[in-house]
Amino acid sequence: MNENIKVPMPTLERLxxxxxxxxxxxxxxVHTILSADVERxxxxxxxxxxxxxxFFGEFxxxxxxxxVLELQQRIARILQVHREQPVVLVGAGNLGTALIGYPGLRRxxxxxxxxxxxxxxxIGQRLGEMEIQDIQYLKEGIVxxxxxxxxxxxxxxxxxxxxxTMVEADVKGILNFAPATLRLPADITVRDVYFFQELAVxxxxxxxxxxxxxxxx
Amino acid sequence: MNENIKVPMPTLERLxxxxxxxxxxxxxxVHTILSADVERxxxxxxxxxxxxxxFFGEFxxxxxxxxVLELQQRIARILQVHREQPVVLVGAGNLGTALIGYPGLRRxxxxxxxxxxxxxxxIGQRLGEMEIQDIQYLKEGIVxxxxxxxxxxxxxxxxxxxxxTMVEADVKGILNFAPATLRLPADITVRDVYFFQELAVxxxxxxxxxxxxxxxx
DNA sequence: TAGATTGTTAATCGATTAACAATC
DNA sequence: TAGATTGTTAATCGATTAACAATC
Numbered sequence: 482m483n484e485n486i487k488v489p490m491p492t493l494e495r496l497x498x499x500x501x502x503x504x505x506x507x508x509x510x511v512h513t514i515l516s517a518d519v520e521r522x523x524x525x526x527x528x529x530x531x532x533x534x535x536f537f538g539e540f541x542x543x544x545x546x547x548x549v550l551e552l553q554q555r556i557a558r559i560l561q562v563h564r565e566q567p568v569v570l571v572g573a574g575n576l577g578t579a580l581i582g583y584p585g586l587r588r589x590x591x592x593x594x595x596x597x598x599x600x601x602x603x604i605g606q607r608l609g610e611m612e613i614q615d616i617q618y619l620k621e622g623i624v625x626x627x628x629x630x631x632x633x634x635x636x637x638x639x640x641x642x643x644x645x646t647m648v649e650a651d652v653k654g655i656l657n658f659a660p661a662t663l664r665l666p667a668d669i670t671v672r673d674v675y676f677f678q679e680l681a682v683x684x685x686x687x688x689x690x691x692x693x694x695x696x697x698x
Numbered sequence: 699m700n701e702n703i704k705v706p707m708p709t710l711e712r713l714x715x716x717x718x719x720x721x722x723x724x725x726x727x728v729h730t731i732l733s734a735d736v737e738r739x740x741x742x743x744x745x746x747x748x749x750x751x752x753f754f755g756e757f758x759x760x761x762x763x764x765x766v767l768e769l770q771q772r773i774a775r776i777l778q779v780h781r782e783q784p785v786v787l788v789g790a791g792n793l794g795t796a797l798i799g800y801p802g803l804r805r806x807x808x809x810x811x812x813x814x815x816x817x818x819x820x821i822g823q824r825l826g827e828m829e830i831q832d833i834q835y836l837k838e839g840i841v842x843x844x845x846x847x848x849x850x851x852x853x854x855x856x857x858x859x860x861x862x863t864m865v866e867a868d869v870k871g872i873l874n875f876a877p878a879t880l881r882l883p884a885d886i887t888v889r890d891v892y893f894f895q896e897l898a899v900x901x902x903x904x905x906x907x908x909x910x911x912x913x914x915x
Numbered sequence: 916t917a918g919a920t921t922g923t924t925a926a927t928c929g930a931t932t933a934a935c936a937a938t939c
Numbered sequence: 940t941a942g943a944t945t946g947t948t949a950a951t952c953g954a955t956t957a958a959c960a961a962t963c
Contacts (some may be wrong), residue, residue: 484928489929489930490899491931492928492930493899493902493903494895494899496898496902497894497895497898497899498879498895500898501877501894502879515943515944515945516944516945517944522879523879524879526931526932526933527932528931528932528934529930529931529932531945531946531947532930532931532932532946532947533942534945534946535945535947538943539946540945540946541944541945541946542939542944542945543936543937543938543939543943543944543945543946544895544938544942544943544944544945545939545943545944545945546943546945547945559874559902560898560899560901560902561901561902561904561905562889562897562901566901568897575795575796575799575800576796576800578792578796579792579793579795579796579927580893582792583792583793583893585877585893585894586893586894586897589894589897589898590845590901591894591897591901604890628906629904629908630897630900630901653903653904653907653908654899654900654901654903654904656893656896656897658956660718660802662715662719662739662740662741666767668907670899670900670904670907671899672896672899674891674893674896675714676797676802676803676804676873676891677718677802677806677808678711678714678715679873679889679891680779680785680803680806680808680847680873681713681717681777681779681806681890682707682710682711682714682777682887682889683713683847683871683872683873683887684777684778684783684808684847684871685710685713685776685777685778686710686780686870686871686887687778687846687847687870687871687887688778690885690887691846691870691872706953706954708954708955709954730919732919733920733921733923734920743955743956743957744920744956744958745955745957745958746955746956748920748921748922748923749922749923749954749956750922751922752922752923754949756921756922757921757922758920758921758922759920759921759962759963760919760920760921760922760961760962760963761918761919761920761921761962761963762919762920762921762963763919763920763921764921808962
């Protein structure tokens with residue numbers, strides 16, 4: 482392991498898969514797992530799993546395997562999901578509302594601590610336990626909450642401006658649901674979730690599968 | 699170009715980015731673009747863009763560039779999003795409801811043609827223009843609609859069973875929002891959308907950025 | 916034609932996986 | 940100790956990008 486090594490993004494993405502898997506096996510009362518188990522149950526190659534972990538230290542015992550609870554706790558700590566973390570959400574439309582109502586986020590340590598919108602109709606209304614705030618106060622609001630992560634569920638046309646405000650308020654990571662390419666400083670991490678892209682990929686693969694099926698008839 | 703060549707997944711994923719970009723520039727009244735424009739505006743390397751397209755044929759004129767409208771139409775056709783396509787949704791919870799209310803999907807050709815749930819409370823209720831149907835009739839429903847794409851917004855514990863039913867009904871692609879690893883035949887395409895993973899990656903990157911910031915203080 | 920940009924080949928880069936020495 | 944599995948190195952595989960001949 483090396484403190485300063487750059488961790489590949491695919492490795493980072495797999496960490497949460499491992500975490501989920503560890504929670505599953507723990508719920509089943511299993512205390513020790515092997516990298517071979519991970520491969521069998523998640524589809525991730527066993528060497529891949531060991532290599533991924535090696536970026537962060539040593540986690541297993543040769544000849545024995547991995548302690549489920551310990552591995553779980555250490556991965557949670559690496560991802561900083563071992564404690565609650567305030568997150569700000571901008572855009573109280575359908576999707577934003579769904580995310581607030583999604584219990585999975587809080588269960589994983591992400592607390593939506595503030596909700597903002599620009600619609601006079603929505604401002605002041607309650608949404609779950611929160612009151613929708615005027616986007617005009619976004620910057621102060623984020624600073625006060627100390628949120629370093631923002632969720633963007635606004636129309637594409639507003640995404641860049643709001644993202645800029647978030648960055649001014651010292652947000653360092655943005656989960657972007659708006660179908661827009663955000664231009665932000667290099668030290669800001671952006672994750673795009675783009676439903677149309679997912680469906681378009683499916684659409685391509687499905688049509689290709691049908692083509693191949695026809696051909697073999 | 700070669701009819702039988704396997705298109706890399708990253709290429710496929712970028713196609714919808716290109717499509718979005720082309721719609722943007724078309725709305726601005728631009729008729730021709732260069733691969734260099736794509737790089738400037740989307741961040742995708744110009745050679746990457748040209749290489750991606752080369753899997754599907756020739757699209758531009760050397761010395762001139764690409765016709766926006768033509769390129770748009772041809773990519774839409776490759777992705778099979780040039781015409782409406784029925785999609786079935788299972789799980790009428792918060793997220794499912796949000797997706798049904800999301801106008802972006804229909805605008806891109808994906809019509810949610812059937813909604814299913816297992817909750818007696820929900821079955822029979824209206825949701826948008828549709829009535830929530832009993833999941834018991836899922837298989838027949840999918841066959842009747844002719845849906846080849848399914849959206850799964852159910853709890854993880856039910857995901858595998860429902861996915862199996864979808865496949866029995868000849869669904870070929872599944873957009874899976876359930877935090878579960880689906881085990882399906884190799885010819886079925888699955889795209890996982892996993893919010894916690896996205897947030898966990900952000901969480902890691904944010905904490906790392908803060909670490910580096912502290913060190914340089 | 917001269918200038919410009921494509922499509923494609925070749926070089927580079929990075930991620931995955933196989934193999935094995937270290938170690939429990 | 941013998942057997943088993945890890946952590947890590949080396950080999951493979953695939954994707955990105957630079958370079959350039961083809962072509963408008």
